[in-house]
Amino acid sequence: MSGNSSYNPTNPVAKWLDSRLPIMRFSKEHLLDFPTPKNLNYWWTFGAILAFILVVQIATGVVLAMNYVPDSSLAFDSVENIRRNVNYGRIIQATHAVGASMFFAAVYVHIGRGLYYGSYKEPREVLWILGVVIFVLMMATAFMGYVLPWGQMSFWAATVITNIFSAIPLIGDPLLQLLRGGFAVDNPTLNRFFSLHYLLPFVIAAVVVLHIWALHVPGNNNPVGVEVKSSRDTVPFHPYITMKDLLAIVVFLIPFAWFVFFAPDILGHPDNYKPADPLITPPHIVPEWYFLPFYAILRAIDFDMWFISAKLGGVIFFGGSILVLFFVPWLDGSKTRSGTFRPLFKPFYWLFIFNFFLLTYLGAQLAVEPYSTLSKIATAYYFAYFLIILPIVSRIETPKPLPASISESVLGKSGS
Amino acid sequence: MNKMNRFFKSVLLAVGLGVSGSMLAAPAKAVVVIEAELQDWSFGGIFGRYDKNQLQRGFQVFQQSCAACHGAKQISFRNLSEEGGPAFSESQVKALAAEYTIIDPELEEGERPATPADNWPDPFPTIKDARAANNGAVPPDFSVLAKARGISQKFPAWALNYFTGYQEGGADYIYNLLVNFKDAPEGVDVLPGQYWNAYYGGTLAMASPLFDGMIDYEGDFPETVEQYALDVAAFMMWMAEPQLNSRKQMGFQVLVFLFVLTGLMIAVKRKLWSKVEH
Amino acid sequence: MASDATTDTTTRRDFLYVATGALGAVGTAAAVWPLIDQMNPDASTLALSTIEVDLRPIMVGESITVMWRGQPIFIRHRTEDDIAQAKAVPLEELKDPATDAERVTEGYEQWLVQIGICTHLGCVPTGQKSGSNRGDYGGWFCPCHGSHYDTAGRIRKGPAPLNLVLPDYRFLSDTLIKIG
Numbered sequence: 059m060s061g062n063s064s065y066n067p068t069n070p071v072a073k074w075l076d077s078r079l080p081i082m083r084f085s086k087e088h089l090l091d092f093p094t095p096k097n098l099n100y101w102w103t104f105g106a107i108l109a110f111i112l113v114v115q116i117a118t119g120v121v122l123a124m125n126y127v128p129d130s131s132l133a134f135d136s137v138e139n140i141r142r143n144v145n146y147g148r149i150i151q152a153t154h155a156v157g158a159s160m161f162f163a164a165v166y167v168h169i170g171r172g173l174y175y176g177s178y179k180e181p182r183e184v185l186w187i188l189g190v191v192i193f194v195l196m197m198a199t200a201f202m203g204y205v206l207p208w209g210q211m212s213f214w215a216a217t218v219i220t221n222i223f224s225a226i227p228l229i230g231d232p233l234l235q236l237l238r239g240g241f242a243v244d245n246p247t248l249n250r251f252f253s254l255h256y257l258l259p260f261v262i263a264a265v266v267v268l269h270i271w272a273l274h275v276p277g278n279n280n281p282v283g284v285e286v287k288s289s290r291d292t293v294p295f296h297p298y299i300t301m302k303d304l305l306a307i308v309v310f311l312i313p314f315a316w317f318v319f320f321a322p323d324i325l326g327h328p329d330n331y332k333p334a335d336p337l338i339t340p341p342h343i344v345p346e347w348y349f350l351p352f353y354a355i356l357r358a359i360d361f362d363m364w365f366i367s368a369k370l371g372g373v374i375f376f377g378g379s380i381l382v383l384f385f386v387p388w389l390d391g392s393k394t395r396s397g398t399f400r401p402l403f404k405p406f407y408w409l410f411i412f413n414f415f416l417l418t419y420l421g422a423q424l425a426v427e428p429y430s431t432l433s434k435i436a437t438a439y440y441f442a443y444f445l446i447i448l449p450i451v452s453r454i455e456t457p458k459p460l461p462a463s464i465s466e467s468v469l470g471k472s473g474s
Numbered sequence: 475m476n477k478m479n480r481f482f483k484s485v486l487l488a489v490g491l492g493v494s495g496s497m498l499a500a501p502a503k504a505v506v507v508i509e510a511e512l513q514d515w516s517f518g519g520i521f522g523r524y525d526k527n528q529l530q531r532g533f534q535v536f537q538q539s540c541a542a543c544h545g546a547k548q549i550s551f552r553n554l555s556e557e558g559g560p561a562f563s564e565s566q567v568k569a570l571a572a573e574y575t576i577i578d579p580e581l582e583e584g585e586r587p588a589t590p591a592d593n594w595p596d597p598f599p600t601i602k603d604a605r606a607a608n609n610g611a612v613p614p615d616f617s618v619l620a621k622a623r624g625i626s627q628k629f630p631a632w633a634l635n636y637f638t639g640y641q642e643g644g645a646d647y648i649y650n651l652l653v654n655f656k657d658a659p660e661g662v663d664v665l666p667g668q669y670w671n672a673y674y675g676g677t678l679a680m681a682s683p684l685f686d687g688m689i690d691y692e693g694d695f696p697e698t699v700e701q702y703a704l705d706v707a708a709f710m711m712w713m714a715e716p717q718l719n720s721r722k723q724m725g726f727q728v729l730v731f732l733f734v735l736t737g738l739m740i741a742v743k744r745k746l747w748s749k750v751e752h
Numbered sequence: 753m754a755s756d757a758t759t760d761t762t763t764r765r766d767f768l769y770v771a772t773g774a775l776g777a778v779g780t781a782a783a784v785w786p787l788i789d790q791m792n793p794d795a796s797t798l799a800l801s802t803i804e805v806d807l808r809p810i811m812v813g814e815s816i817t818v819m820w821r822g823q824p825i826f827i828r829h830r831t832e833d834d835i836a837q838a839k840a841v842p843l844e845e846l847k848d849p850a851t852d853a854e855r856v857t858e859g860y861e862q863w864l865v866q867i868g869i870c871t872h873l874g875c876v877p878t879g880q881k882s883g884s885n886r887g888d889y890g891g892w893f894c895p896c897h898g899s900h901y902d903t904a905g906r907i908r909k910g911p912a913p914l915n916l917v918l919p920d921y922r923f924l925s926d927t928l929i930k931i932g
Contacts, residue, residue, distance in 0.1 A: 096752045121787050125794075138548050138618060141717075143795040146786030148717050149724065293750055301746050304776075305739040312732050319725025320520045320639035323621060328644065331622035331714070332614075468751050552799050591799035731779055738772040745765055 064091060088274055093292035094299050095280035097464050101171040102278070103306030104164050109266065110307050111161045116259050118154040119203075126206065128252035130245040133208035134333045152322035158200050159325045160314050162348035165193060166414075173386070174407055176395030177279040183387040185272040190383045192265050197349070197380075199258040202251040204346060209330030214343050216243045216251070222356075225373040242336065282467045283395030284460055291464035342424065350421030351414055355379045355440065357425055358433035375437065382444045389444055392452035394460065402455040410443045508672055510625040510650045513642075513704060517711065520639045523719045524712055529560040531691055532709025535702045539683050540616065543608060545596040548617035549713055552590040558719035559712055564590070609667040611679035620644035620707070620714040644714065645707040652703035655682035802932035804924065807863065815880040817868060820931050824868035824876055825919060826892070827929075830903060835861055837890065838904035847907050848915045855904045855915070860923055865931070866905045867919050870894040872912035877901065892916070 065083040067073045076083055125144050127136035140147040169189070172178055178186035205216045220237050224230040239246030277286055286292055293299070317325060325347065329340045345353050359372040366374070382389075397403055417436045423429040461467035516525040533554065536546075551571040555564050562570070567590050574588040574595050588595065597613075598604035604612045624643035627635070634640075650673040658670035658677075668677035684699045684706075691697055712718070793801075803820050805827065810816055815828040828834075838852040856864055870877050872894065878884045879892035879901075887893030887900035889908045894901075899910030906915040921931040 096750055117787055121790050124791065135548070139794075139796070142548060142553075143797075145789045145792055145794060147790060147794070148721055150786055150790060152721075293752075297746055298750065301739070301743045305736070305743045308732060308736050308739050312729065312736070315725065315728045315732060316639075319721055319728060321636070321641055322721075323641060324635060324639075328622050328624040331618045465751075550796065550799065552795075589804075591796070731775075731782075735772070735775055735779060738768070738775060741768055742772050745768065 088270075088295075090294065090296040092274065092295040093277065093286065093289065094295050095278050095286055095291060095464055096293045096298070097280050097282065097291075097468055098278065098299070098302075099281050100302075100306060101167065101175075102280075103303050104168040104171065106303035107164045107307055107310050108161070108168060110310075111157055111164060112259065112263060112266065115154065115157050115161065116263070118150050118157065119256070119259065121150060122154055123252075123256060126252075128206070128249050130208060130248050130334070133206060133248060137207045148322075149318065152318045156314065156317040156322060156325060158203060159317070159346070159348060160310075161196065162200070164310070165196065166348075169193065169383075170411060173410075174397040175279055175281060176283055176390065176392070176397065178387045179390065179392075179395050180387070181276045182272070182279060185269065185276070186387055187384055188265055188269040188272055190380070192262055192269060193383070194380060195258055195262045195265065199255060199262065200346070200348070202255040202258070205248065205251045206255060207330060208248060208334045210332040210334055210338075210340050211327050211330040211343070213243060213334035213336065214339055215345060216247060218343060219345075220247070222373050222376070225367075225370045227370070244336075279395060280464060281396060281398065282461055282464060283399070284462075284464055284467070287463045288465075344422050347418065347422070350419075351417035351440075352376055352379055352421075354417040354421035354433050355437045357421070358430070358437040360425070360430065375441075379437075379440060382441065386444060386448070390448040390452050392455065392457065394457040399458040399460055400451075400455060401458065402451050406443060406447050406451060409439070413439045413443075508650075508654070508675075510646050510673065512625075512646050513649055513707075515642045515645055515708065515711075517708070517718055518640070518642050520722060520725070523722070524558060524708070526559075526561050528705050528708045529712050530562065531695065531701075532705035532707070532712070533560050533562075534689055534691070535684070535706040536616070536709050538689050539702075540706065541594075541597060543597055543604075543613040543680075544616045545598075545613075546594040546616040546713055547596060548615075549594045550590070551588060551592055551594065553716055555590070556716070559716055560709070609679055613680070616710055616713055618714045620648060620710040622714075623647040625650070641715075642711065645711040648707040648710055649703045652682070652684060652707070653700055802930060804928060804930050807927045807929065812862070814882070817880050818931075820919065825931060826864075826866050826868040826880060826905075826916070828864045828880075830862050830864055834890065834903040838902060838906075841902065841906075845908075848913070850904075850906060850915055852904045855906070855918065857923060860926075863929070864903075864905060865919065865921050865929065866916040868892075868916070870896065870899055870912055871907065871914040871916065872897055872899050872910070877916075 065076070065086045067076050067082070072082060075081070122140065125136065125140045125147065127133060137151065140151050142148075144150075172186065172189070201215070201219060205212045220234060220243065223237060224234040226233060235241065237247075238244070239250060280286075323331075327344065327346075332340075344350070356372045356376040359375050360368050361371075362368050363371050392400060392403070394400055397407055413436050416432070417440065420429050420433045420436060515522060516528065517523055551567050551574075554560050554562050554570070555567040571588040571590050571592060574592075575585050576588045576592050576595055577585050577599070596615075598607060601612055621644050625646050651671060654671050654673035655669060656672040658664045662670065664670050664677055668679060669681045670676075671678050682699070684702045686699055687697045689697065689702060691701075695701055801821060803818065805816075805818055805825075807827070807829070810827065810829045812829050813831050813834075815826060817824045817826055819825070830838075835852065838855075843849045843851065852861070855866075868876055868880070873896060875894050875896035877887075877892035877894040877899070879886035885893045885895070887909075889900050889902035891901040891903045891905060891908075893899070894910065894912065897911050899912035900908050901912075901916055902908050904915075905918075907913070919931050921929050924930050
């Protein structure tokens, strides 16, 4: 965005700096003055909430790393030592663990908002793709973080998930050994996971910068999906959006604190309080709740398709379920962004949301009937939504008339 | 149109909830044959706190019955005198610690009496010894055992846990296990060295570790298996989560703070946005 | 300039903003504190911050070294000679003047308890084991830069500026001390 450079330093030091590194000018333009649609609803605060959680996770993670020992014989005890002996250790550890869940809860809302309001559509495709990249990095980070306490679920999650790569034809087995640094998950695996778990959040932070950059070129989408036409449609980012975002963050902290202080283990699994044992597999391996939808898709493919084995098929669908998100901007051809004005799109969207919850539920169940069949149906709908429904609906649907501008839509609202 | 949509949505939701609800009611797995009887723990829920006297009794049961085979390596003797725990006096703990021996290869004698700073010594020097003494089974360490166990619940009980903050599944599991050493049902062969447990729904390598009257309580608490089981389950929960009291206390302070800040933030945001039509 | 009503609302609004900002700042500080405090010694370290040492096994003329807070503690059971020698030194000869009585606990002057770290640059002096170099004054000798300590642990020769440091300790009984 340009044309809003109201930064006119009078202080000689500020002038001196501005001609060499215009960081103050940049900050004023992008953090204070940035024109933001005035009709953003609270679903739009989840971006700020996510940025906040990323900071919380990095801060708590860095201090946990001061006390954690990435060694297969000491890791479990060192986490327990953090909980018991380190000052505020129980709270910091619980915040980090619950924070991962909160991160995913918020990111699912954020993605869901983007899907409903068509925030991925031209000219915001790159913004959307960077978002999916962040999501993939988050999944990798969370998975490797879950391995670090070296409990039973940590160990077996690491075993099962790294085994996914063995499904790849030809290079599968060497790749598996490369990832694990051995013939099974062991100390080298733990060490590299710790290293990468520390690294990836900073990569995420870097991609977040790109994500915000890509946001600030076209500016925000908004609930009516009509582009900003004049300055009457916008408010400066500060103080209007900053205060709204801060309020949302404080409200979000309430359930966050609830879990940290009153139920820190409820989002985890009791089996992870058993030290890792390579000889005994827990009877029922489940990933953390935020991976359940994708885990359900992985397990739904329990049959061979032509020359593709069930194992490889599961991996293809698992990978595809995330990969498909990259193509959403081109799968949905509707010129109308906001779902509010798309009568045919809307029911399919809500069915998709319901289906996502259903997949979450199914991912936690044993692979028996009726769950197996339901998983297949839910998986089919997940892909159908993106690959069939979005393209077809966008062709046959007649959208409702759009308001001429954001200001007009706001006027209409306050009149009712 | 809008109405139709809303109707469509609610039908969808109702059908969905119905379907998933009926599925949730199906038992997840038939390992546990009898339902766990949930106990009214003093530390249950968000207001719950440990009962110091119960923890002291539980320690007695642990020390006199469990500790012969089960370790608790994460527990320090000093923990026993901490607030929010059994809170024995420091001199009691010092005397207690001195009864135990710590193997210390750096010393000439190779061992020394324990101090409050030491961790609870393992009952067996090696895993091999533990296995040899217990018919091939290694008695699990008790440090976090109460959090490594849980009970299976049906819908909607498990979903409500998120709102009630139910974190006592491990204590309930331990209690139910300890009071359900029964004769095996007919037709079940129990191998020598194995013992039937009706709650576990199978055989364990441990016989009932408790029997009525085995431990003398001060005061007039019933000296029954049920009471012992309750007390030791509470003690094991404390071992697994020693800072529960202070954590919940802090939780209230944090939540009150957040609610006040939320109220103020709402006022600030409203005031600010009152000038903007949105 | 402004009417009373405007001033009034302005003040109220300002108060609201300031109060909210202040509360937010307090909350942030309270949330950051645990992240800093976790770097302080943890509970298991603090539990070892005091130790008890049984003096019975130490024969006259012998020394033992015990670890306390990660540092060596020198405990010497001094002979009559050691004590007499230490008492005979005039204060003006000392670089860091201290009487022998100031170096020990009254009534237990045979027991000298000190932190075994040279006050020069932190080496551990020799002189604990029988037969090791006790320096020119029969106490301790720091091999790093040649500091000599006497039988009361006072610096007598060499670059060290101060006497060996005395830890906080007290006698729980005639043969038991508590350090820290």
